[in-house]
Amino acid sequence: MTPNQKLNHKVDIPICKNNETLFDALKVLNRVGKGIVFIVNEDEKLCGLLTDGDIRRLFLGENDLQTLLKNVLSPEFVYGSVLQTHEEIRTLLNQKIKIIPLVDRDMKIVDYAEYLPEIHIPITQPDLNGNELKYLTEAFLSTWISSTGPYITRFENDFSKYCGVNHGVAVSNGTVALHLALLALGIGPGDEVVVPDLTFAATINAVLYTGATPVIVDVEEDSWCIDPQEFQKAITKKTKAVIPVHLYGQPCDMYKIMKIAGNHGVHVIEDCAEAHGAIFKDQRVGSFGIINCFSFYGNKIITTGEGGMCVTNSSDLTEKMRTLRDHGMSRKQKYWHETIGYNYRMTNLQAAIGCAQLERIDELLNRREEIENTYRRQLREISFVEFQRNDLPHRKKVTWLVSALVKEDRRETVCEKLRAQKIDVRYFFYPLSKMDIYKKYTFSNENSLKLSEMGINFPTSGKLPGSELIEILSSELKRREKFNAVENTIGT
Ligand SMILES: Cc1ncc(COP(=O)(O)O)c(C=O)c1O
Known part of the structure; x- marks a missing residue:
């Protein structure tokens, strides 16, 4: 077969x-x-x-x-x-x-x-070539394979330190990290939480899990991240939190967001799932909000397979999150439950992988950036491909998935060509406001609608033979460019 x-x-x-x-x-x-x-x-x-x-x-x-x-x-x-x-x-x-x-x-x-078209070049692939296997084996042989064990504490400490924050609470994925953060802040029915239109559904789902009402606002045209002005306009007496998402590695304008949120007594929960290590004004993402959330899913910059973490400077919120993560069990009296909690724990096995990944985060980020720069170099003549901005003031983006807008209605054709060459490309997320289950929460969405129709993510994997891939890509796109040039000449 x-x-x-x-x-x-x-x-x-x-x-x-x-x-x-x-x-x-x-x-x-x-x-x-x-x-x-x-x-x-x-x-x-x-x-x-x-x-x-x-x-x-x-x-x-x-x-x-x-x-x-x-x-x-x-x-x-x-x-x-x-x-x-x-x-x-x-x-x-x-x-x-x-x-x-x-x-x-x-x-x-x-x-x-x-x-069924075969995909030879995946959108991304974890790079596990450091101490991942060694630590994982150690954890395995120690028999601490469940959610107690030294790697969990080490990963929490090391990762929160990396973000410039005092505490980390490791959890089973990025979605529950967001849920846990909202719960710890007491957000629930009757409250409103502002989220950007262009994001992965986990951001809004976590709000809905709490019974609070999400309010979807538009993103900026240049950064593709939540528009602070729209956030401000959407604030009501009920607004308890905002979740800025650092989309595709781009940090949000945390200066404006923190200022607006501060003026209105609104909590900021950063969704950093796609932007480990990104910097806004000399400060890493994950260090601005009151609680900030990461995902370590297999396609993320560092991975634990499935996994996530909440980081915060607050000892109180850390305690609350640890309790909620563990069935609401008292931290002082085992099997005494003070609140209805969840099983959101990370395993020692996952944390072992996380520790090894974190040791190599600079290397992994550099490799991704190198890949992005190669794309930018090779495709600079393609007039209808516009890469994600990497020159916005105060923002040092990281590369999660190399992202670009393909203009002039050519996205579908370009993607078809690339897929025919066994290159896996993805369209941007659909705006939340377009989906039936979320559209009633929309406040504004103009840019999100436009961007999502043009955006694509290119394969971005530390293990890819970058030049080979990009050669295929660039020759496909250039051919397309020539073809269109001829078409246009004939047309005029
Ligand atoms: C922006 C954003 N938020 C949250 C999540 C949820 O993370 P997870 O898949 O680990 O639950 C993701 C990831 O996939 C994401 O891209």
Whole structure:
């Protein structure tokens, strides 16, 4: 079996009879969700197929829901046979023909094959080449594999120190770090918490877990981070906190945010999941807010597999978070519960990896920056690719995922090209305000809507053969640039 093609066993095969109607075909399309219906005749033999595009075109012609399928089938269509080799079947599939029925000797459908593009170059990959295995093995052999053990304290101490903060509370992921911070600050129903529109959903979900009401505000056009002016405008008597997200490694304008928040008695909880080590005015992110949260998910700058941490200068809040992280159990009396808490603990195994990663954080950041600089150098002639700003006053961004805007409606084509070359590229997050479950919380979103339609993240991994990847990328984009230049000349 080749990775490019998957045979589907025990599956819901999208089949219609040719004496059924377009309406029946639509129902099958809707049920199976594969974008195609295979049509069989009265003897159950394959006699055609219709894609959702075909059906759309039929409706645009002179057909209606009651049109019989047998009247609209084309005699020519692509199908495979289970008697063929995988390789033969694979050659029938491509970017355009993504799914075909597979028949037996009697033309009866027994399966289908699907085109699955292989991704050779992942968006990111953890670099675990330091003491990670050594520390992990030590933790393992010590049998302290659960959430007690020396690596946890060491990781909490070392990481909070790295951020320039006194205390760290390690937790099981970045989402619960945000939840824990909000809980420790007593935020709940009736309170409002301001969040940026352009972020990963964890930021707003954590607010919703507490019963508080999120208020979604727009981001700045240049930094892509929360717009302090919009934050200020959104403040009401109910506003208890703001969660600035240092998006894609870019620090927010912490000077303005802290000032506005201070003037209105609003807590600042930084979401630093994507920006370990970023600096605003000589101060690392994670050291501005009252409690600040990190993620150590596998794609983050340093990782513990899954994991997160809250850092704070407050001993009281540290105690509260430690209690809440451990089922609300009294810190003085074991198995005595003073509040309803959670199991949000990190394991000693995760912390062991974290300690080793932290030893190498400068190396990991430098490597990512090097990759970003190579992209910038190689792609500087591509007029429609605009990289994330790295020249904003007071902000020293880090590279999480190399991020850029692809302008002039070319994002889809560019991404298609890159994916065809087995390069995994991602679109920016959808703005929260676009999603049904969050849109009612929107205060403002103009820039977020524009940015999210243009933004892409390029593969950014310490282990990638940078130059090789970027060569592919740049030749693809340059070819596209030339093609467009010719198109434009013809057009004028
Ligand atoms: C901005 C932001 N906040 C929060 C999180 C949540 O982190 P985790 O995936 O560790 O729960 C993420 C990450 O994935 C993130 O990108």
